[in-house]
Amino acid sequence: xxxxxxxxxxxxxxxxxxxxxxxxxxxxADASITVLDLNDYKLPLYNVDAEEESGIPEAAHQFNxxxxxxxxxxxxxxxxxxxxxxxxxxxxxxxxxxxxxVWKDIPMFLLATSPxxxxxxxxxxxxxxxxPYMGGNIIVDFSLPSFYENFSNAxxxxxxxxxxxxxxxxxxxxxLEQEEADIHQKL
Ligand SMILES: Cc1cc2nc3c(=O)[nH]c(=O)nc-3n(C[C@H](O)[C@H](O)[C@H](O)COP(=O)(O)O)c2cc1C
Numbered sequence: 001x002x003x004x005x006x007x008x009x010x011x012x013x014x015x016x017x018x019x020x021x022x023x024x025x026x027x028x029a030d031a032s033i034t035v036l037d038l039n040d041y042k043l044p045l046y047n048v049d050a051e052e053e054s055g056i057p058e059a060a061h062q063f064n065x066x067x068x069x070x071x072x073x074x075x076x077x078x079x080x081x082x083x084x085x086x087x088x089x090x091x092x093x094x095x096x097x098x099x100x101x102v103w104k105d106i107p108m109f110l111l112a113t114s115p116x117x118x119x120x121x122x123x124x125x126x127x128x129x130x131x132p133y134m135g136g137n138i139i140v141d142f143s144l145p146s147f148y149e150n151f152s153n154a155x156x157x158x159x160x161x162x163x164x165x166x167x168x169x170x171x172x173x174x175x176l177e178q179e180e181a182d183i184h185q186k187l
Pocket of ligand 1: 008009010011012014015016017018078079080081082083113114115116118119120
């Protein structure tokens, strides 16, 4: 069974991105899901002087270790003013001080959603161009526009968007299987 991490890159209690990440991760076959909540990783605002004086906080190491142990990452990005939420960017900065390959080449399903019609497309594009320089192995990505119109407890209500998402989940599953087969071959 593959170990999948689901993360909404937001600290909102009712994060729609956390909801979407959990929904997508739960559809991945033969996987156990660990849901990460950024509120459980309290970090001071990154500052070079703070790092020199006090080192890298334990919470950043804990987060890094959890990523390291995963077979797959399902991350949904919240968009604040066209970019990452401050809480996620701060975590990202701390993680990059532990290991520049923040995402460790682990197969990633990258998502974004927002209440608006662009569905977090701007932050998604930023991550798609930036993450590969930080060990990001983005297998598939998907933006869900107008979250409150297109999502209910049962999942995505728009049939066209739902079938696009399902197809991408299939590609993600295939890449996880491939990764497992490669590991077995190396052993
Ligand atoms: C400070 C701030 C800036 C925002 N900027 C954007 C934006 O640039 N694009 C967008 O689609 N939504 C924007 N929103 C709306 C968010 O997409 C919305 O709050 C969404 O619920 C955030 O995701 P979350 O629920 O996972 O935290 C913004 C919201 C806040 C509070």
